[in-house]
Amino acid sequence: MSKIIEVNGLSRTYKLKEGLKTALDNVSFEVEKGEVFGLLGPNGAGKTTTIKILTTLLLPTSGEVKIFGYDVVSDSNKIRDKINFVYGGEKGVYGRLTAKEYMHYFCTLYKIKNNNQNDLINNLLTLVQLHEAENQKIHTFSKGMIQRLHIARCLINNPQLIFLDEPTIGLDPLGAKLLRDIVKQLSEKGITIILTTHYMQEADELCDRIAFIRGGKITLIGKPDYIKKSCNNLNLFEATLSINDIEKLQKENFFRNLSIKTIKEPYYIINFEANEADIEFIMKYLSNFAEVLDIKKKEISLEDAYIFHMREVINK
Template identity: 35%
Template sequence: MIELDSVTKRFERLTAVERVSLQIQSGEVLGLLGENGAGKTTLMRMMATILTPTEGEIVINGFSVRHQQVEVRRQIGILFGGEIGLYNRLTARENIAYFGQLYGIAPDRLARRIEELSEMLEMQDYLDRRVGGFSRGMKQKVAIARVLVHDPQIVLLDEPTTGLDVGAASIFRALIRQMKAAGKTILFSSHHMGEIEKLCDRVAIMHCGRLCYEGTLPRLRAMYGFTDLDELFLQVLEKEGER
């Protein structure tokens, strides 16, 4: 479970996130929407303990991001879409294993987990090849496996399907559904409205650092009278801009 209470983040004179309150339950998939610069990544970085809130509190499965950072990090797996961060000279297996070792996973369990993730993400053909020659989509799959290697209860994904082709994106969606069925809490940001509609129980929309909508898509459609998600999104932003 993720709990945010009046979370604010300021960088000198810039307020990137302003008084955001939100709860995400175990077994729930929440889609985080907003234009570039809306504060989505900053919010997720605070959840991951990379940034410290200026004000407010974030609690991850009962642990405070301010005071219990080590415990929080054990609970979460996080992927930022533009930051794959793999070691090109290592194979896909070695990259995943390295991060698994950082989490203290026993060798036998780690080997089994790598095989499980390789099968789920269909990486068997290149698991033992160096990642330096991989396509963007192949690297993204390895990065997703690295994020999930310690079987985290909270999964934070910022633009996770960046670089994935249609087939790989379909595999990713199946993985999200599998994690949801296992009771994991999942937050992901995306500009692909089709993904949001297929995967999310609720959505949260940010604009200029503020949370301007939180709820289900049927409720959002009822509020604005549109069925097209792109049009709905633009309507929410237009209304928020008038305030």
């Protein structure tokens, strides 16, 4: 596999009225050809700044970033020919144009010959399932349709690397699934994809490797399984209880990050974290407060791992 992205010691600061703000601090990572690479982190962690630098929209303050071996500072034009990006949300379109007109405009910007434009547009709009809406004005589109149009637009120049910045934000489950399926299809074609998202299930489903970014620094990087295993000392339990005094349980320090879901009083499902890993011990301890109907140790999901690693930021 060859390296498509090489980031070494990347830092970026912004000048604000209050002083300098560090958005990225000595970030380093690499992405191989054909990978789907996820950048996950809370708002303000530095995900979008990273994407902006990688897409040549922003200059780094220091460090070295190479895309296809080209430097993002000095060879931006060579990089731009081979990449494209999609930003989440409903913006970035010309609402008064139809989908077809929008695509024609960008085809011209990407210097696609007039003779080839119709075929290309038909193929791309079919790929994203918008061919039936090609003559519809974009301002009448749903969020999902706009996102799919963005995907079609970003494929105009046949890019080898695509950046998807929160592409499923605000989409309904069906729209999000459709978009995920398109991303899978693109990945199968060998296109390298950089994805940022707040949806952990989505990242788990799509990404070959994931980087956690927090406060402008990459704190963990690896395959989703590796990231989940990095939390092996995390003991998460889910229990179904019959309990009369739930408040007493809530006051108990033994159960950390306790969440309670009421089925029907006095029946509850609780999720919690504990220092103790032994389920027998936990069950015995819980029996002091309630009748334990069911208890199991939870398999750690990417979301659990994310919350575990980002806890300090989330709690701030």
